[in-house]
Amino acid sequence: MTLLRCDLHVHTDYSFDANVTMEQYARRAVELGLDAICFTDHIDINNHRNTFRGFRFDERLNEFLRVKKQFEGRILLLQGYEMGEPHLHPAETAFLRSLQPDLIIGSVHDAAVLDGITDRRSYERAYDRCVRDMVSDGDFDVLGHVDVLRKWHDDYEEDFEYVCGTLAKCAERGIVPEVNTSSMRRVGVPPMPTMEAVARYVSCGGRYVTVNSDAHTLSQLDEFPSVRSQLPHGAELCYFVKGVLHSER
Template identity: 30%
Template sequence: MYKVDYHHHSKFSFDGKDFLEDICKKAIEIDLNEICFTEHFDVDPKDVSYGVLDYKAYHECIELCKQKYGDKLNIKRGLEIGEPHLKPYLETLKSEIKKMDLDFIIGSVHNINSVKLRLTMPSKTKSKIYEDYFNEILAMVKIADIDVIGHLDLMKRYAFADYGNYEFEDYKDLIEEILTIAINRNIGLEINTSGLRNKVNEVYPKIEILNLYKNLGGKIITIGSDSHSTNDCFSYCKQGYDLLKACGFEKIYTFTKRCPIEHKI
C-alpha cells in the first residue's frame, strides 16, 4: 500500500497547531510514503484565514524539509482554498496562484455568502440547509481551478447535532450533477477521514457518493486526514483505504505540479 496523507495543516494555517518539520518527522515515524501540506488560503477579506499564509516562508520551509527528509518521505506543497469560485475574487486568486509553485489544490466550501456554515443554519429547514450547501459546491465545481473537491458533504458535521445526517437519495440528482461536472473537468474527489474523529462518525463524503462517483467513471481519489496536529497525521486513513477497496477503486492519486499520479492501493 502506498501510504499518503493528502490533507494536512501546519502552523502556516490559522488553525494549525504544529510545525511543518515536526509533522514530517511524525510522517516518517509512521512510515508514510508521501504527505501533502494543504495550508488554508482565502482571498475573501471576510474569511478568518485571509492574509494569514506567509507563502514565501511556507515555500522555504517545504524546501528545507525536502532537503532534510526527502530520502525518506515525498513532501508536496499544496493549498486548501476556501470558496475558490467567488466571482469578485476570481482574478485576484488566479494572479496569486500564478506566483506560487504548487503541487496540489483542494477546493472547499467553508462559508456560504461569506457566512460560516454553522451560522447559516438558523431559521432554515434541514432540507434547505443541505440543499444550499450542495448548490454552493455545484457553483464551485463549475468554474474553480482546483484539483479535488474537499470534504464533500461537510455540512453534515455542523447540521448533525440539531438536524441529523442527510439522506443521500434526497440530493442524489444534485450530487450526480456535481460529480459529472467534476469528472468532465478532471477534478477529483477527496476522502476526508476527519469525520471519523467526530460525532458524525463517517468519512466525507458518504459511501453512496463514492459509489456514484465510481459508477459515473470517476477515478481521481485522494485521501487526507485533515489533520491540524502531528497527533492526527494519517488518522483513520487506513479506514479510508479499506473503504476505497470496498467501493471497487484500485488506485489512489497523488499530485506533482498539479498533475495526477496514480498508485496501486
C-alpha cells in the same frame, strides 16, 4: 497493488487554526510509514476572515524547501493550499496557481452566499449548490470534503443524489474528490463523501480519489488508514506533483 499511503490534506502552523510545524508532521509521517503528505494551509476570503491578505507565502515556501531537503529520500513532501470557494476568488486563485503548488484543494467553508441562512435545511441545500458551482467553475485539483456539514451538524440530512451529481461533475472536469476522514472523529459518522457516493462517482466515469485526514494536530495525521482498503472497486488512489496527477509509486 500496494495502496498509496498519502495524506494530501494537512494543516500546519501557517493555517489560522493549527500550530504544528512542517518538520513535526514530516517526522510523524516517516514514523507512520507514509509515502507522501501534502501541506495544504487555509486561504479563506469571506466575511469572517481574510487569510490571503498578509499570508507569508515566501517564508512558508522557504520553510517547506528546508524541511523537504531534510527528509529527502525518506518521504515525498508536497505543498499546496486549501482555497475556500476558488470560483468566487479567481484572481487570488490564479495567484496561488502562479506559485506552482503541488495541488490546490477547493473547499466551501464560510462562503458569503451562505451568510444569514439560519434554517438548517435551507443552509444545507445552499451549501450543496455552492459546492456544485465551485466544481463547475473553479480552478483547483482536489474537491475538499464535499459534504462537510456531516461533520458540523448532528442533524445533517444529506441530499444524496445532489452530492452524487456533484461528484459526477468532478469526473467530467477531471477534479479528484477527496475522501475526508475528519468526520469519523465522531463515532459512527462516515467519511465525506460516503463510500456509497464514491461508488456512484466511479459508476459515472470517475477513477481517482485521495483519502485525507484534514489533520490540524499531529495525532490526526493519517488518522483512519483502513479507509483506503474500503474504497469501492474501480476507485484508484493518486497524488499530485506541481499540479500533475500521479497514481503509482
